Amino acid sequence: MPVEANVFDPDNPYVLGPHLCAAASELPLTEEDLPLFGPRARDGVEALTAAGMLRRRRHAWYWTDRSRAGDLADLRSTGxxxxxxxxxxxxxxxxxxxxxSSHGTVHEGAVYLHQGETYLVLGLDLEDRVxxxxxxxxxxSTTARxxxxxxxxxxREHAAWGAARVSLGGVRVTHQVVSFLRRRVPSGGVPRR
Incomplete structure (x- = not known):
């Protein structure tokens, strides 16, 4: 089965930073490498160096941590x-x-389907990620609300496109799971309490 298409901004620091770290852990990043990562790569390596995640030595930046830098880059969800x-x-x-998606799928009390089997979630520990x-x-079944x-x-910029205005800029997205709904299986009805 093919992986779904995705769209992301490679200059987003939450995308760029982990990718620069992962690249530096494979081979030291050089000045010649930076254009491969886009126009904000220089800002990225400088911020990562200031944060102690990369170390500058002569003509390259090196990954400094013992952990796997590739674990920082979450390609599927950026979550x-x-x-x-x-x-x-x-x-x-x-x-x-x-x-x-963990808040909406594996919160305490959620019903989770895994490989055709039904599981009830007893607890979600976000600190330990379990x-x-x-x-x-x-x-x-349960559905998050x-x-x-x-x-x-x-x-940052805009243009007219027929009767519409098309803009490029920044947004702040907040997403919160506020409750969940139980539905009877197989009817889909909502049980009374």
Missing amino acids: GAPVRLVEDGTGRLLGTVDAG ATVVLDEPGY EVTDIEITEE
């Missing part, structure tokens, strides 16, 4: 390190969920 699904009692690792699950058939707010923070 941070994945949350591990761990089976209660056995400690068996079932899989992972990207951090960005969701503890138990094999169960609760007779219902989410609120998203998008605020335009700046407009």
Whole structure:
């Protein structure tokens, strides 16, 4: 199955920084390499050097940490390190969920389907990035109820496009899971409390 298409801004520091670190951990980054990473790469390596993640030596930047720099780059969700699904009692690792969707899919009380089996989430520990699950058939499914707010923070440029105005700029997106809804399986009805 092909991976879904995605669109991202390579100059976004949350994208650029981890990729510069990953590249420097493979081979030292040189001045000649920076154009490969876009116009803000110089700002990126300077910020990473100031933060102690890269070290400048003569003509190159080097990765300084013992951890794997590639773990910083979350290619699928840009939501941070994945949350591990761990089976209660056995400690068996079932899989992972990207951090960005963990609040909506593996919160405490969620019903999670994994490889055709139904699990009930007992708890979500965001500090350790672990969701503890138990094999169960609760007779219902769960759906997260989410609120998203998008605020335009700046407009860098714009152009008229017919009757519309097309703009390029920055936005602030906030996303919050506020509750979840239980639905009976297989009817889809909402149980009364």
